[in-house]
Amino acid sequence: MTAAAIFVIFPLCMAIAAFTDMLSMTIPNRVSVILGLSFLVVAPLAGMGLIEIGWHLAAGAIVLAAGFALFALNIMGGGDAKVLAASALWYGYNSDLVLYLGTVGVLGGFLALIVLALRANQNTLLALPVPIPMHFFKDRVGIPYGMAIGLAAFLTYPDTDIVARAMESLH
Helix, strand or coil: CHHHHHHHHHHHHHHHHHHHHHHHCCCCHHHHHHHHHHHHHHHHHCCCCHHHHHHHHHHHHHHHHHHHHHHHCCCCCHHHHHHHHHHHHHHCCCHHHHHHHHHHHHHHHHHHHHHHHHHHCHHHHHHCCCCCCHHHHCCCCCCCCHHHHHHHHHHHHHHCHHHHHHHHHCC
16 A cells, blocks of 8 residues: 555656646646645654654755745746755755756756747747647746656656665555
């Protein structure tokens, strides 16, 4: 049961965050709340001790502080900062988190370039029968970094300690 929760909750929440951000430029607060609360339930069931859980909470707090600093500088949206911090709980304070955040940064940069290219070619793209959300063409609207956060999660989550614990429990 714990393994199933580890395999389903995090990826599902990250997929929801990515798709809702892509479609509406918002990430529902409930996604971050579910990520945070479910980690607190799953972590002890996965065999994490209090100290280890504390390090995971520290990782989430540090990422939240950095995310809100970026939000204050108008570099990142509030939903992005919250979901990034909630997802950091699942990685912990270790090299997995560094890889995840680095992947978010790289993918976020590529996403920004893609959005800028879309905006530069909006007249051509709007004439095509391709369904692209209109907010991608608005200069004053930010970039849906939730897409980069979600994709980075899918690329890095399988190598995390919590997934390794779930895999071990299946044997």
